[in-house]
Amino acid sequence: MTVNGVAVAFSVNGVAHRLEVGPGETLLRTLRERLRLTGTKDGCVEGECGACTVLVDDRPVDSCILLTAALEGRQVRTVEGLSGDGALGPLQQAFIDHGSVQCGFCTPGFLMTLTALLEENPSPSSFEVREALDGNICRCTGYRQIIEAVAAVTAESTRP
Amino acid sequence: MQFHRAQTLDEALDLLGELGDDALVLAGGTDAVIQYLAGEIAPEAFVHIEGIEDLTTVSLNHRTTLGPLVTHRVLATDEVIGAVHPALAASARTVGGWQTQAVGTIGGNICNASPAADTVPPLLVADAYVTLASRRGRRRLALMDFFLDRRQTVMDPDEMLTAIDLDPLPRGSGEVYLKVGRRGAMEVALVGMAVRIGFAADGTVDSARIALCSVAPTPRRVPDAEKALIGSRLDGGVFDAAGEALRAAACPIDDARASASYRRRTLGGLLERAAIQCREAVTS
Structure with a gap:
């Protein structure tokens, strides 16, 4: 079987990339192994756990089941894009302040899904937060502290 | 393997005409x-159609027409679609998490022909038709006649699904999609049931459509159960008869998720719950 490289141009965290990738290469692999952006985690590799969540054109997607070749012209954001100049983003800081990180493996995925949620809906209810997180699984911290971190960020941003 | 990007429907149909059996259409x-990563399928080529804007449209008229690239997220969250297709919206909300709904499409849910395809029972109770196109022409057929077996459809290798059209919910009718699973999210249906019931002014059932998934190799309508409800006021022994018809129409399997016997036993109670929710939706 011949494998033909596919040229694809897309951006990651605002940086343009033009790559030649295998037709079956996943975005997760491209991010971690070509671009060395290892913040995005390799969990179940079948679109169930959400550890590999990144944003593509502002929508959360599982990068483990997304082919890189399908991303022509798209804008990808990863957890590395949430902090600037060495400073953590507000949601990241809230995760630390509220004990929302234990082993940390699922954390980048949670941060990306919640980033999409807060951009779409700056003051989500607790139910809306939980519903948005249907596709992100945490097996050690639990979800309560994560929901509290979101509540803290939204309270901060809506304070007069 | 090759990866082709189609920017227009014409390009996609040309590629499928050329590649035929070797190609698999890729949307979300x-x-x-x-399936590809698990080695279950090994196409010679993907034909990627996600960039074809014309296939993302929704048109609401006396029939609703959905482009095959309408995502589950749009179905789940669009208030206008939700008002006229509440069961379809509810079913889309049960497909995976946000990550799956954001890119997964209704066309993919149909063409993948999973026995557990959540959006299919709501489409069946809305009398959905699908339009298939190829370089040879177009044909439109009832969704009921589209599925042949588990993961098998009537589509020829050079054909592509280009539109789905269906009946919006009429006044005086209610519809719901109920799904049995072990938890409320990220679940493959153990049983899925869509019910659309029309009521006369005095509360008598004057039309009923019932469709199931996950209880047979293909999703299906159950006319005998529908007949059992028509003319009733959803009382007396009507659910015994309808439940019996549902169990007769189901041929579920035992698998890691549930036993065949369990799936069968859910059907009667699920219908009763669905029918009562349909009535509440009309009277509220």
Whole structure:
């Protein structure tokens, strides 16, 4: 079987990339192994756990089941894009302040899904937060502290 | 393997005409890529159609027409669609998490032909038709006649699904999609049931459509159960008769998720719950 490289141009965290990738290469692999952006985690590799969540054109997607070749012209954001100049983003800081990180493996995925949620809906209810997180699984911290971190960020941003 | 990007429907149909059996149409990929990575499918080529804007449209008229690239997220969250297709919206909300709904499409859910395809029972109770196109022409057929077996459809290798059209919910009718699973999210249906019931002014059932998934190799309508409800006021022994018809129409399997016997036993109670919710939706 011949494998033909596919040229694809897309951006990651605002940086343009033009790559030649295998037709079956996943975005997760491209991010971690070509671009060395290892913040995005390799969990179940079948679109169930959400550890590999990144944003593509502002929508959360599982990068483990997304082919890189399908991303022509798209804008990808990863957890590395949430902090600037060495400073953590507000949601990241809230995760630390509220004990929302234990082993940390699922954390980048949670941060990306919640980033999409807060951009779409700056003051989500607790139910809306939980519903948005249907596709992100945490097996050690639990979800309560994560929901509290979101509540803290939204309270901060809506304070007069 | 090759990866082709089609920017227009014409390009996609040309590629499928050329590649035929060797090609697999790729939209959001939430089923196809998982199967590909697991080695369950090995196409010679993907024809990626996600960039074809014309296939993302929704038109609401006396019939609703959905482009095959309408995502589950749009179905789940669009208030206008939700008002006229509440069961379809509810079913889309049960497909995976946000990550799956954001890119997974209704066309993919149909063409993948999973026995557990959540959006299919709501489409069946809305009398959905599908339009298939190829370089040879177009044909439109009832969705009921589209599925042949588990993961098998009547589509020829050079054909592509280009539109789905269906009946919006009429006044005086209610519809719901109920799904049995072990938890409320990220679940493959153990049983899925869509019910659309029309009521006369005095509360008598004057039309009923019932469709199931996950209880047979293909999703299906159950006319005998529908007949059992028509003319009733959803009382007396009507659910015994309808439940019996549902169990007769189901041929579920035992698998890791549930036993065949369990799936069968859910059907009667599920219908009763669905029918009562349909009535509440009309009277509220």
